[in-house]
Amino acid sequence: MAFDEAVRSTAEKWREVPGGTDMQPRQFSDRLAQSSDAELSRWWEDQYSCAASLRGWYWRLYGELLRGKRVVEIGSGLGFDAVHLALQGASVTCCDIAASNLEVIRRIARLRGLSIETLHIDNVRSLDGLPRDFDAVWAIGSIHHIPFEAAREESLALVEHLKPGGRWIELSYPRERWVREGSPPFGKWGRMTDGERTPWVEWYDVEKLKLRLHPWRLQSILEHRLESDTFIWMDCQVLGREVETPIVRxxxxxxxxxxxxxxxxxxxxxxxxxxxxxxxxxxxxxxxxxxxxxxxxxxxxxxxxxxxxxxxxxxxxxxxxxxxxxxxxxxxxxxxxxxxxxxxxxxxxxxxxxxxxxxxx
Ligand SMILES: C[S@@+](CC[C@H](N)C(=O)[O-])C[C@H]1O[C@@H](n2cnc3c(N)ncnc32)[C@H](O)[C@@H]1O
Known part of the structure; x- marks a missing residue:
């Protein structure tokens, strides 16, 4: 499936996004966007303060590492990571396939006096407008929600916007979890992991990420399975682009x-x-x-x-x-x-x- 088609078939679902942790109920961002500034701010700040229980370890690690750096977040949801990284001194651009998610982020950023750029992705060319000097791609539970070939198209368009030696940081679900949950087809697995209306999710590890970004070469810096193999954290340095040759097995x-x-x-x-x-x-x-x-x-x-x-x-x-x-x-x-x-x-x-x-x- 091509990326543009994948976006068309998934964007509608993804106005329904997680709160600060995986324990909070999901919310429809287009409904949240209708609330007053005070209501929105109260709800969002509540979620943000819970978020540290799940996200605290990487917030501490990357808050420091990405201070003063340019970060492009892919699939920013309601912006908990984006706000945290911006507060720590990163310059963040949030990209998402659901426009109402970005609307919530823009309002929260304004209410907190933060500067966060946003970009709505509705086809692969939308990414062309991004600057080409990012230090890191930050994709937390997002790109794995479209089929591999579509994710490859998106990733190859995106990696062009990283500086040489930039980082590719991604949270996904590991293969071990997929096996534990019965190795279902990815169309079905999405409904099991992220709710009834989720069209797709697939597992990743660094080897599969390397295949997705081939012929760009990645060096693994951190591959960490957490919460009993429920999530996998992947942090790689993008070393550069090689001549494209078919991968023969x-x-x-x-x-x-x-x-x-x-x-x-x-x-x-x-x-x-x-x-x-x-x-x-x-x-x-x-x-x-x-x-x-x-x-x-x-x-x-x-x-x-x-x-x-x-x-x-x-x-x-x-x-x-x-x-x-x-x-x-x-x-x-x-x-x-x-x-x-x-x-x-x-x-x-x-x-x-x-x-x-x-x-x-
Ligand atoms: C499970 S939520 C995670 C949100 C956020 N990263 C977080 O940690 O709370 C998935 C987010 O990724 C977005 N998304 C899904 N597929 C995407 C893709 N292929 N490219 C960009 N964003 C995508 C959705 O719209 C949604 O905002």
Whole structure:
């Protein structure tokens, strides 16, 4: 789905926005906008004072980090973050697909004597009007509400407005939550996470964000799952744009049935060769697996050189499947994927559903 079509089908829902935390009822901003200044201000200030319980940790961190910086907020809702960052000395531009949300922000900013710019996004060209010297994109629970391809179009239009080395800061829902909630289609998952009228939500992690912004290169600064994997915070530095090349994946045969990695620790179990590489340079191995019991380590090993090519990723038993990523800066034809039981508490049982090798982004 293209971005303009996604905006047309979601904007109507999004005049219904969250309050200061996920515990407060949602509000229709077009109704709020009809209240008097005094009523609006009372309601908004109440929400703002509750907001610190959910947002306090990142308000403290980024209030300082973004002081004196130019921030473009995408999906600013009722402006709790925007006001906080502006009070800490950032210069904030709020963008949203629902015009009445921005109307509330303009009124609150006026009532508080703050200067906050606003931009209504009704198609991808709306972003053209933004300055091109932002230090950070700030997208808290917003871009994940449209399908990946549309979000990619929006993100690629937006990243052009960041300074070299700028930050991309995004809050989303992690894959772990999607699995926990039954891996529903994203059209249905939106209704489960954000209410009956929500057309879409999909999960993200930094690897998926990198795919969304490809061929721009991101370096992860912080990838933090919080509130029992209910949210994921992603903060990346945008390193620059590379030549666009298609991302080719090569599938490696996965073992059938359940594997058992016996103890003790460091006793390696199932392994497989990965050659040949689908790409020059750094590669990423994506593994979808189920850890039924115990804890399993996955690592890339160079047989000839007798050394590891990646860091080990250790996956603990949990409900549902998990996707793991192993990165090797240099790839050699005789690379093997090794697995082992990574717990001193006994054997581990696991299944591997798929193994894919692709260029690292
Ligand atoms: C769940 S609310 C979050 C609001 C705010 N960021 C907060 O933390 O309270 C989602 C907001 O993102 C906006 N939105 C949804 N999809 C968007 C998109 N693709 N681009 C820009 N804004 C979007 C909605 O209009 C709404 O204001």
């Amino acid at each position: 090569r599938t490696v045969p996965a073992p059938s049935g359940t594997l058992v990695a016996p103890g003790p620790l460091w006793n390696y179990a199932w392994s497989t060769p990965l050659d040949p590489s689908p790409a020059e340079g750094a590669v990423m191995v994506e593994i979808e697996c189920f850890i039924d019991s115990g804890s399993v380590g996955f690592v890339l090993w160079l047989e000839d050189g007798n050394r590891f090519l990646s860091r080990e990723v250790i996956a603990e038993a949990r409900t549902g499947n998990q996707v793991l990523h192993l990165t090797a800066d240099m790839y050699h034809p005789d690379t093997r994927l090794l697995t082992r039981s990574a717990t001193a508490l006994g054997a581990s049982r696991y299944r591997i559903a798929s193994i894919n090798v692709r260029p690292a982004l």
